[in-house]
Amino acid sequence: xxxxxxxxxxxxxxxxxxxxxxxxxxxxxxxxxxxxxxxxxxxxxxxxxxxxxxxxxxxxxxxxxxxxxxxxxxxxxxxxxxxxxxxxxxxxxxxxxxxxxxxxxxxxxxxxxxxxxxxxxxxxxxxxxxxxxxxxxxxxxxxxxxxxxxxxxxxxxxxxxxxxxxxxxxxxxxxxxxxxxxxxxxxxxxxxxxxxxxxxxxxxxxxxxxxxxxxxxxxxxxxxxxxxxxxxxxxxxxxxxxxxxxxxxxxxxxxxxxxxxxxxxxxxxxxxxxxxxxxxxxxxxxxxxxxxxxxxxxxxxxxxxxxxxxxxxxxxxxxxxxxxxxxxxxxxxxxxxxxxxxxxxxxxxxxxxxxxxxxxxxx
Ligand code: UD1
Ligand code: UDP
Numbered sequence: 420x421x422x423x424x425x426x427x428x429x430x431x432x433x434x435x436x437x438x439x440x441x442x443x444x445x446x447x448x449x450x451x452x453x454x455x456x457x458x459x460x461x462x463x464x465x466x467x468x469x470x471x472x473x474x475x476x477x478x479x480x481x482x483x484x485x486x487x488x489x490x491x492x493x494x495x496x497x498x499x500x501x502x503x504x505x506x507x508x509x510x511x512x513x514x515x516x517x518x519x520x521x522x523x524x525x526x527x528x529x530x531x532x533x534x535x536x537x538x539x540x541x542x543x544x545x546x547x548x549x550x551x552x553x554x555x556x557x558x559x560x561x562x563x564x565x566x567x568x569x570x571x572x573x574x575x576x577x578x579x580x581x582x583x584x585x586x587x588x589x590x591x592x593x594x595x596x597x598x599x600x601x602x603x604x605x606x607x608x609x610x611x612x613x614x615x616x617x618x619x620x621x622x623x624x625x626x627x628x629x630x631x632x633x634x635x636x637x638x639x640x641x642x643x644x645x646x647x648x649x650x651x652x653x654x655x656x657x658x659x660x661x662x663x664x665x666x667x668x669x670x671x672x673x674x675x676x677x678x679x680x681x682x683x684x685x686x687x688x689x690x691x692x693x694x695x696x697x698x699x700x701x702x703x704x705x706x707x708x709x710x711x712x713x714x715x716x717x718x719x720x721x722x723x724x725x726x727x728x729x730x731x732x733x734x735x736x737x738x739x740x741x742x743x744x745x746x747x748x749x750x751x752x753x754x755x756x757x758x759x760x761x762x763x764x765x766x767x768x769x770x771x772x773x774x775x776x777x778x779x780x781x782x
Contacts (some may be wrong), residue, residue: 420448421778424506426497427475428456428517431589431704433466434685435512435535438591440472442767443510446775449473450504454493454517455480459659465684470596486516486547493520501528507778508533511555512588513703514548518555526558531781533774535588537562538569539703541722547630548703561777563770565589566760568726585769586762589704593711594764596686597693604690608656609681611666616680621651624695626688626702628658632719638739640668642699642719645744647676651696656683697748706734707761713754717747727760 423443427436436451443449453475457463467474477500481492493516501509501524509525511518513536525532537556541549556562562578564570565587573582608616625646632638639661646653657665657679665679683691689708692698698709698716703724709716710728717737718724728734731753737743762769 421507422448422450423508423510424450424452424504425510426452426517426521428454429515430457430462432512433472434592435588437470437472438588438595438767439770442771451475452500453478455482456515456517458482461682469684469686490516490520493517494524497521497524501525501530506530512536514552519551522555522558531560532558533561534559535563535770536565538564538573540572541724543722561773563773566727583773585773586766588766589707590711590761591764591766593689593708597689600686600690604686608683608687611679616678619652621696623649623651623653623697623699624691625653625655625699626705628660629701632701632739633661636668639664641739641741643668643674643677644741647674652676652678654678654691656680710734715752717744730758731755
């Protein structure tokens with residue numbers, strides 16, 4: 420049986436791994452390597468437990484520091500691990516520092532790489548994710564795109580011959596786990612004091628973790644002041660990156676309409692997406708989930724991440740400023756039920772089929 424090393428490190432990668440690993444293990448010996456980038460229970464273990472992802476074979480325990488420090492340490496360690504494991508292929512997801520470090524380690528050892536969620540381009544190297552994705556797409560032997568627009572970016576960069584459209588494993592996950600929700604998922608959401616949160620009947624769901632929005636008071640507070648003036652409370656599970664800033668700002672400004680919580684598990688998150696009036700986020704995953712659920716979304720970023728979600732105004736960009744966010748939230752989106760740009764929910768199967776063809780051709 421051929422061996423595949425799947426490398427993950429951050430929350431959205433665990434979610435993609437959950438659906439892909441299930442298919443992959445039918446045919447391959449999978450070794451899961453967790454870099455350690457995300458390490459809190461509610462940023463890592465909870466996903467492995469509730470989504471039935473096999474326990475990682477290795478955890479490298481590397482997190483924090485500057486981008487260079489984190490990526491460099493991962494590169495050194497991953498090279499050692501790949502030399503020991505000698506996989507036939509390295510499987511990578513998305514655009515985190517873990518993804519790029521693994522791509523550099525593998526390509527230098529001449530181990531082929533399959534990159535899932537290849538091809539997104541934001542148009543700015545100021546975004547660390549853009550750098551990670553470009554490096555990974557160009558070093559990979561197999562680039563698997565979620566959407567037509569991602570495939571077009573790959574073709575424009577001369578990568579068309581090794582690129583294929585497979586659909587979005589986040590859509591697979593959304594369909595698979597939505598069918599398994601029991602209604603109790605949001606009962607265990609905790610506030611910062613460890614007390615259970617009682618969800619209001621109506622609420623907005625917000626997530627916000629990008630360094631662009633959370634590294635200064637001004638931007639995060641611009642977003643908060645918009646949410647504070649809405650007609651229902653906002654439920655905001657806070658990423659550990661900006662836990663302290665969020666807590667301090669809400670306390671200093673005496674905000675009453677923003678419910679800060681600890682990060683939630685995947686099932687609770689999609690339950691919140693499904694139950695929310697509208698969604699405000701800077702997350703690549705949450706803006707797609709809003710689209711899957713037919714919920715209006717405002718994305719607080721300067722650049723489009725998933726152009727498909729913007730059709731009909733279902734998702735709009737806003738600056739991290741009160742008036743802009745409120746104006747975008749007040750607009751009327753038009754959802755087209757027949758428009759399904761993220762595939763048919765069988766992207767994991769297509770990913771494994773593409774890997775089969777690639778490895779069979781290598782002999
Ligand atoms: C990373 C990814 C981003 C992705 C996000 C998903 C990069 C460059 N960024 O951003 O693409 O959208 O994950 O959530 O790889 N921290 C904790 N506990 C944890 C995890 C992080 O305290 O469990 C702290 C770290 O110590 C660090 C900060 O949060 O100081 C930021 O974490 P990091 O992994 O560098 O970046 P993310 O913002 O999570
Ligand atoms: N998510 C979660 N718990 C949270 C916030 C988000 O499970 O407290 C889920 C969310 O539903 C989506 C994924 O995490 O499936 C998105 O990850 P994140 O926003 O961290 O990264 P991005 O998608 O921006 O790379």
